[in-house]
Amino acid sequence: MKLASPKRVAVLFMFLLLTVLVIAGFAVGRSSGQDMVLLNWEQKWAYPGEETAASAAAAPEEEWLKCSADSGRPLPPAGADAVWLRFDIPETEEYTALLIDKVYGTTLKAYRNNGLIYDSRQTVNFNGSKVLIPISDTQGDGPLYLWSTSGDRGFGVGGQIRLGHYDGLMNLYIKQDLVDVILGTSLMFMAVVLLACLFFVKIKMFSGGYWLVVVIFAFGILFITYSPFLALIMGSREHLTESVFDVALFMLLPAFTLYFEQIFGPGRGRHLVRFRNIQLGFSVFCLLFLLLNTLLSYRLDNLYTFLTVNVTGILMIIQLVYLLGLAVVYAYRGNKDAVIFSTGFALFAVISLSELVLYFSSSSPFHLYWWKWGVVGFILSLIVILGRGFTRNYEQALSYSRELEQFNNAAQRSEKMEIISELAASVAHEVRNPLQVTRGFLQILGERSASKEKEYLNMAMQELDRASVIITDFLTFAKPGMEEVDVFEVSGELRHVAGILVPLANLQGGTMELHLQDELFVLGSPAKFKQAFINLIKNSVEALQEDGLIKVSAWKSGQHIIISVEDNGEGMKLSELARLGEPFYSNKTKGTGLGLMVSFRIIEAMNGAIHFYSKKGQGTEVVVKLPADHNK
Incomplete structure (x- = not known):
């Protein structure tokens, strides 16, 4: 499979x-289909001393303002430090809880029929957090009164107000914000795992991976600390949560730019480096200011809020626009990783920019929500880039493995050829002379012998001639260089070789076709060139079967001359193809393998390359590439 x-x-x-x-x-x-969304309620400003539900219920109707979910929180008049909200609850047993999406202020109390049913004092400071208030028919059927005091970000309610069953609203209350905690912890866990993996990679790759860890970990902290669900766990420790959020944000901004720089470089004119240094300096300054504000018991909150909200927000918008523009430029230049990065980053940037614009332009407090899904999409794009990197490394490792195998094979072949050369140089001349003397005496004896003895003597001389051919091949290995180097025309030499071997091909029941371009000039020895191709074409002839065909082609390709010898003979297996050129390896019964080795050495001496392509039963093709001579 x-x-x-x-x-x-x-x-x-x-x-x-x-x-x-x-x-x-x-x-x-x-949410549950049985929930009811309250679209309208009434509001009354409260002044110091007006903290009882009885005083609010006794207030004249003209003091109560009509409010709706579509309108923002109205601005309080001078002197008002709290607000009363009044809701009409339908008389039904299905509604046992009230879920308010966003509550602002330092304290929230709920009354029904002058009875206190909810008190948030000493629990949490509300700055856009959710509140779930239980209600029941035992409290009576009167309207619900909410009292909210002033806080750092105003007071009152915003967002959606929902009536429903307590269990269903509790599930919604937890699930909506618990997702932020789950996403945040998942990102932090991913960052820790990635950091552990970085210890097993090269130091050169560690810096880029380190900044990616910081980016993912900082996003995880932002998810958790920004979630309103954390207020339910942390209680009134609002400053601690905000400080952790700010520290993560000050880490994220420069780390994100640094990671971008690691992927795509410093950019033209090193403008990205300058922008990164500005971000680093601003982040360090904000961290020091945060420490000073904490030591002064948050007395500098107004100035610190201006820096962390207004200035940082503007810097974030500039960063997103700038980096997105650079990513698009790199993607336009054909970088596939940049295309993926730009897609994920564009998703994150567009969502974040839209929410930041709404945040600064909205008259009422705006709760950032969708940016986290943009972050998830962007991190997924980073994972895709990481996967592509793993794939490239895997393919590169396979490529290195193949090259190493080819190098080892070439080294072994070179070593074997060197052994043959040394052997040839040491014995060839010494063996050739006795062979010639022995053949001469046998020829003289054959002239004086009877016909039966001549037959044996002729067989002896044929074997001596075969031994002489082998010795000649040995001498070729001993002296692979070109004794007489000249520029010659390839097509003419191949026609000469074909003229010699066509009769042999006809005896095998085959034919030979020539497809040769003219004016193909190379530098080398014509005699050695013909010797090499006589060996190659002869091998093709001996591999022919019935209706055999040999195609000899030659053409110019760029700076090289390409020569192809293709037959439809019996072909070779991959195992046989891999051993071609080894000393004394041959598929022939009486072959020595030296003829093909001679061809290899001659082609190498002419600074060329030779490649074999074959399948069993489908024939073989030999492709020779030689450097073209440009003096002709």
């Missing part, structure tokens, strides 16, 4: 992950 490629598996995994996230998002945001 064929396994799926790593790229297809990665795409399938990303699709499933996105599907799960989308379904989870819809499931979290989905």
